[in-house]
Amino acid sequence: MVPISIDSYVNKHCKSNPGEEPNKLKKRLKEAVNNKKNGASCFNCGQETWAIGSAIAYQGCFSCITGEADGSEDYEIDEVCWS
Structure with a gap:
Protein backbone atom coordinates (compact mmCIF):
# COMPACT_ATOMS: atom_id res chain seq x y z
CA MET A 1 0.00 0.00 0.00
CA VAL A 2 1.04 3.59 -0.56
CA PRO A 3 1.32 5.52 2.75
CA ILE A 4 -0.58 8.81 3.01
CA SER A 5 -1.35 11.09 5.95
CA ILE A 6 -4.92 11.55 7.11
CA ASP A 7 -4.91 15.23 6.10
CA SER A 8 -3.51 14.48 2.64
CA TYR A 9 -6.04 11.71 2.08
CA LYS A 27 -13.16 11.70 12.25
CA ARG A 28 -14.09 8.38 10.60
CA LEU A 29 -10.49 7.89 9.43
CA LYS A 30 -9.13 8.50 12.93
CA GLU A 31 -11.62 5.97 14.32
CA ALA A 32 -10.67 3.41 11.66
CA VAL A 33 -6.95 3.95 12.35
CA ASN A 34 -7.52 3.47 16.09
CA ASN A 35 -9.57 0.34 15.42
CA LYS A 36 -6.83 -1.07 13.19
CA ILE A 56 -15.68 4.97 3.88
CA ALA A 57 -17.52 1.68 3.46
CA TYR A 58 -17.50 -0.74 6.42
CA GLN A 59 -14.99 -2.53 8.64
CA GLY A 60 -13.24 -4.75 6.17
CA CYS A 61 -9.97 -5.65 4.53
CA PHE A 62 -8.85 -4.34 1.16
CA SER A 63 -9.87 -7.48 -0.72
CA CYS A 64 -13.35 -7.75 0.79
CA ILE A 65 -14.10 -4.05 0.26
CA THR A 66 -12.74 -3.75 -3.28
CA GLY A 67 -12.90 -7.31 -4.57
CA GLU A 68 -9.26 -6.96 -5.64
CA ALA A 69 -6.27 -8.90 -4.33
CA ASP A 70 -3.46 -6.40 -5.05
CA GLY A 71 -3.55 -3.18 -3.06
CA SER A 72 0.05 -2.23 -3.75
CA GLU A 73 -0.94 0.93 -5.63
CA ASP A 74 -3.76 1.95 -3.28
CA TYR A 75 -3.54 4.30 -0.31
CA GLU A 76 -3.44 3.44 3.37
CA ILE A 77 -3.00 5.84 6.27
CA ASP A 78 0.70 6.16 6.98
CA GLU A 79 0.53 5.53 10.71
CA VAL A 80 -0.84 2.00 10.13
CA CYS A 81 1.36 1.03 7.18
CA TRP A 82 3.91 -1.63 7.96
CA SER A 83 6.69 -2.68 5.64
Missing part, protein backbone atom coordinates in the same frame (compact mmCIF):
# COMPACT_ATOMS: atom_id res chain seq x y z
CA VAL A 10 -8.94 13.90 3.23
CA ASN A 11 -7.85 16.65 0.82
CA LYS A 12 -7.46 14.21 -2.07
CA HIS A 13 -10.74 12.40 -1.37
CA CYS A 14 -12.78 15.58 -0.91
CA LYS A 15 -11.38 17.07 -4.11
CA SER A 16 -12.71 14.04 -6.01
CA ASN A 17 -15.88 13.82 -3.90
CA PRO A 18 -17.04 17.42 -3.31
CA GLY A 19 -20.13 16.29 -1.41
CA GLU A 20 -18.01 14.72 1.34
CA GLU A 21 -17.75 16.62 4.62
CA PRO A 22 -13.98 16.82 5.39
CA ASN A 23 -14.33 16.95 9.18
CA LYS A 24 -16.63 13.93 9.27
CA LEU A 25 -14.30 11.95 6.99
CA LYS A 26 -11.31 12.88 9.14
CA LYS A 37 -4.15 -0.26 15.79
CA ASN A 38 -6.27 -2.13 18.33
CA GLY A 39 -6.43 -5.24 16.14
CA ALA A 40 -9.70 -4.81 14.29
CA SER A 41 -10.34 -7.50 11.74
CA CYS A 42 -12.46 -7.74 8.63
CA PHE A 43 -16.05 -8.62 9.45
CA ASN A 44 -16.09 -11.03 6.52
CA CYS A 45 -12.75 -12.91 6.40
CA GLY A 46 -10.90 -12.02 9.60
CA GLN A 47 -7.89 -10.36 7.93
CA GLU A 48 -6.61 -7.03 9.25
CA THR A 49 -8.70 -4.06 8.22
CA TRP A 50 -7.94 -1.43 5.61
CA ALA A 51 -8.35 1.85 7.52
CA ILE A 52 -9.26 4.00 4.51
CA GLY A 53 -11.83 1.57 3.18
CA SER A 54 -13.23 0.96 6.65
CA ALA A 55 -13.77 4.70 7.15
Whole structure:
Protein backbone atom coordinates (compact mmCIF):
# COMPACT_ATOMS: atom_id res chain seq x y z
CA MET A 1 0.00 0.00 0.00
CA VAL A 2 1.04 3.59 -0.56
CA PRO A 3 1.32 5.52 2.75
CA ILE A 4 -0.58 8.81 3.01
CA SER A 5 -1.35 11.09 5.95
CA ILE A 6 -4.92 11.55 7.11
CA ASP A 7 -4.91 15.23 6.10
CA SER A 8 -3.51 14.48 2.64
CA TYR A 9 -6.04 11.71 2.08
CA VAL A 10 -8.94 13.90 3.23
CA ASN A 11 -7.85 16.65 0.82
CA LYS A 12 -7.46 14.21 -2.07
CA HIS A 13 -10.74 12.40 -1.37
CA CYS A 14 -12.78 15.58 -0.91
CA LYS A 15 -11.38 17.07 -4.11
CA SER A 16 -12.71 14.04 -6.01
CA ASN A 17 -15.88 13.82 -3.90
CA PRO A 18 -17.04 17.42 -3.31
CA GLY A 19 -20.13 16.29 -1.41
CA GLU A 20 -18.01 14.72 1.34
CA GLU A 21 -17.75 16.62 4.62
CA PRO A 22 -13.98 16.82 5.39
CA ASN A 23 -14.33 16.95 9.18
CA LYS A 24 -16.63 13.93 9.27
CA LEU A 25 -14.30 11.95 6.99
CA LYS A 26 -11.31 12.88 9.14
CA LYS A 27 -13.16 11.70 12.25
CA ARG A 28 -14.09 8.38 10.60
CA LEU A 29 -10.49 7.89 9.43
CA LYS A 30 -9.13 8.50 12.93
CA GLU A 31 -11.62 5.97 14.32
CA ALA A 32 -10.67 3.41 11.66
CA VAL A 33 -6.95 3.95 12.35
CA ASN A 34 -7.52 3.47 16.09
CA ASN A 35 -9.57 0.34 15.42
CA LYS A 36 -6.83 -1.07 13.19
CA LYS A 37 -4.15 -0.26 15.79
CA ASN A 38 -6.27 -2.13 18.33
CA GLY A 39 -6.43 -5.24 16.14
CA ALA A 40 -9.70 -4.81 14.29
CA SER A 41 -10.34 -7.50 11.74
CA CYS A 42 -12.46 -7.74 8.63
CA PHE A 43 -16.05 -8.62 9.45
CA ASN A 44 -16.09 -11.03 6.52
CA CYS A 45 -12.75 -12.91 6.40
CA GLY A 46 -10.90 -12.02 9.60
CA GLN A 47 -7.89 -10.36 7.93
CA GLU A 48 -6.61 -7.03 9.25
CA THR A 49 -8.70 -4.06 8.22
CA TRP A 50 -7.94 -1.43 5.61
CA ALA A 51 -8.35 1.85 7.52
CA ILE A 52 -9.26 4.00 4.51
CA GLY A 53 -11.83 1.57 3.18
CA SER A 54 -13.23 0.96 6.65
CA ALA A 55 -13.77 4.70 7.15
CA ILE A 56 -15.68 4.97 3.88
CA ALA A 57 -17.52 1.68 3.46
CA TYR A 58 -17.50 -0.74 6.42
CA GLN A 59 -14.99 -2.53 8.64
CA GLY A 60 -13.24 -4.75 6.17
CA CYS A 61 -9.97 -5.65 4.53
CA PHE A 62 -8.85 -4.34 1.16
CA SER A 63 -9.87 -7.48 -0.72
CA CYS A 64 -13.35 -7.75 0.79
CA ILE A 65 -14.10 -4.05 0.26
CA THR A 66 -12.74 -3.75 -3.28
CA GLY A 67 -12.90 -7.31 -4.57
CA GLU A 68 -9.26 -6.96 -5.64
CA ALA A 69 -6.27 -8.90 -4.33
CA ASP A 70 -3.46 -6.40 -5.05
CA GLY A 71 -3.55 -3.18 -3.06
CA SER A 72 0.05 -2.23 -3.75
CA GLU A 73 -0.94 0.93 -5.63
CA ASP A 74 -3.76 1.95 -3.28
CA TYR A 75 -3.54 4.30 -0.31
CA GLU A 76 -3.44 3.44 3.37
CA ILE A 77 -3.00 5.84 6.27
CA ASP A 78 0.70 6.16 6.98
CA GLU A 79 0.53 5.53 10.71
CA VAL A 80 -0.84 2.00 10.13
CA CYS A 81 1.36 1.03 7.18
CA TRP A 82 3.91 -1.63 7.96
CA SER A 83 6.69 -2.68 5.64
